[in-house]
Amino acid sequence: MPTSSAAGLPAADDRRDSPALRDWTDVIFFAGLALLPVDGTRFGFAMPYWTPISPMLFLVYTLLNACLHPRITSRTVRRFIPFIGFAGLLVMISIFDWPTVGIRPRQAGVTAVAVATGLSTLLALDIARNGKHLNVRTMVTTLIAAYSAAFVVGVIQFANQLDHLNIQAIHRFFFNVIERPYFAVRPQFLFAEPSYIGVHLFGILMPSYWLTRDKRLPWLILGFAGGAIAMQSGRRIIIDTVVCMVIWFVATFRFQRTKRSIAATIGAGATAITAAVAAFTLQPQLRAIAAQGAMSGDFSTSSRMFLTLAPMLAGMHDPVHWLFGFGAGNLADAIRRGFPYAAEYYESRGVALNSEIRLLANPPADTFTMSFFTTFVAEFGLVALAVLFALIVAWVTRNHAWNRHTVCWLVLLAYLYCQFEAYAFAAFWLFIWAVGTDNERSLGTESQIHGRHDSLPQNHGTELLKSQY
Template sequence: MFLLALLALPVDGTVLGFYQPFWTPISPWLFMLYALTNPVHLERAMRRYAFLMIAPVLLIYLSGIGWAVYGVHARAIIMSLTGVIAIPATVCALDIAFIAKRLSTTEAIRAVLATYWFAFAVGIAQWFAVHLDIASVQEFFGRVMYRSYLTIGSSWSKNGLRPQFLFAEPSYTGMHVFGILLPLMWLAYKRGSLYAKQLRSLIIVFVAGGLLMGVGTRIVLDSIVALLIVIVMAVRWRDRKGRRFGLLFLAVIVAITATAFAANSRLSAIVEKGMSGDDSFLGRIYQSLGPLCGIVKQPWTALTGYGAGNIDAAVHQGAQLARTILESAGAGKGAIVAAGWYRMMTSTMVWTMSAYTSFSLNSDSSVVRSPLQLSASSSHGMGIGRSLPSAGPHCSHTCISNSKDMPSRHCRCSSGASPGWTTSPSM
């Protein structure tokens, strides 16, 4: 069971997984099942990590006030709590495996290496399928992936067909590199393990390969930072020859960064125009700014949150203040887009890219992302919600099913001049 959980780490975007906002992981639930099937060891692990065990209970108690004021949304609450519970469950599973049962960390690292090399090989196959127009392969992944970036006509491929490995989307490469592979490499380096070098090679190949295969603009910055970390960890800075080697590679990274910003229109637009230069970059700002402004409008929620599943209430409360801030910061039309996005949000479709807003507001976006360090758990609490046929009282919408593998709903706000729109999988 534990081995299956490790092997399933990169498989977070298939139809086989349990749906969480904008991804369908398998590993967290296998880790949870592994912990539950070892009740004696689980009891000891729960006592050892008692502070994590009480977190879900504490969030439920804190949510009581928000539920009383802003209502209860059952499905969104389930989304929130399953993600939160998966965190301590994963920690307990790792404790049971490596402390109680003393399973081999070497075998575990081998499993992680094997499964991520397999995922990369899948990405290569996808790339060939796109560029050689191999319809059967594209159709296969169109059925396997919950949101296919390889299927013509899919809502997710509107910016071009791209390999996505086995991830929910191509840009999740960065999440796996920073959330799993780099921490694992750091742990292996501390022990002077040969596997640290193998992990380093895997990271470099995954990052460079992703860039060469054009998985997306967003991964460029992730890749540069990841390469910098690898260089800093790999070079022996006290040795003169090693120091020269490291400085040379750092200079190469700087040159690559400058070239990327000059050659990539989206990156250069961010440099020239700031946050208004790229819609995706701006979206990461206003999607978190709205609920944070909701805390400012209702200061008591800084202590209790709006209640699990009620992040839409925080968005609506903070919408006007957030728009004012964006306009003052020179967001221009982006402030109008943000206002339209704020109006559309409901309890089951709101999303945020901020771990703080996800957890402090006890939102339906509180999900765990593939938590793994082989001696200590690490998890991420940011996520994306899904939309329903209704987009709120201020919006009209049109539902379009344009993909065999995954029906999608396009919701466009018709009030005011907002061009804001959202696309997300229907359930």
């Protein structure tokens, strides 16, 4: 293990002595961590159906360190050059698409910023940990404090709902702060909408626990999820909790042919099935979906399915653009072209077009789909999606990280991003960083993270992604 960094910063082989800050720019990094749950306010950068602040801070952090610590930054860039090159491929695809479809400069710029800030999130994390060796426990503590504060905000919103305290001054405050207000009828915490609760808890906090084994994180995750369900924040958090707890169990449980192991597996399966049945029985919207189908049972679900169906059918009737997309920023064009086909599909099945769907005949330029896969294929095509999948497989293979844990993490991401389209969201980039990093050298053993001595061998600990089950 090296004794000093390439930039001459002190080594941090003993993670107990890792500093919280190396220089003033690290304040920006920790501000980015602290503001991860703040993605629905009027103060963030407007991207498709969220307004995050953290990605912009990570971009600033990366650029500042490129100036102040060029050797650290260049080493990080070289490590993740395949993903930077992939961003270049997206630009070339769009240059091919724009002459045939047209270009919407503002929307294309938003897509470019989303991709750039997503990459910056990846680079910032690597600079902070592998370049400057900032303290892991301080990072986790920052996350816990940030999400705990967001939960408190949700409790205040719940207590002040229309059928509870209904204090107008509090309503006015949140109306001035939140970009898309849902809080009057259900808590949205500081998220763009209540359905984003699960992508934060299970996309960021749960993998953070896998990587650090900080025992504070499971309590936060379960408490936040349980509180959100109790305060009736929506059906998505119910489904997310059941699905992600099953993934957590499969990823972490050591399956053995013993009575205890078999009993635990059966018990976990029975619990998941019971929870799913209870959710679809007790939750009115889920009960309606189960009885009438997704297209007819719920207004919001019907609209989201239409938003996915329209651009896909547009591509099927235009094979070139299905393969190579309609270009960055041209999602609205794909939806408009696919509207007649999707409307015909709905009507042929006796499903009425609701008021939200009818507006999609001429969608606004800043429309959205709430699905990463739909938006990505509409903008960049099936070829780009296939290249992305191949790149992920090659990345995991190159870093010798194939195991049950990695597969479960990929399944988790695929599930979460089906209903979340944000290119800049940290969950995907955290996975890429973790796979490409020697997590034991970067994070230290569990006892080192918690500031305790241990007598374990140096190579024992949290290298979860590269361990064998």
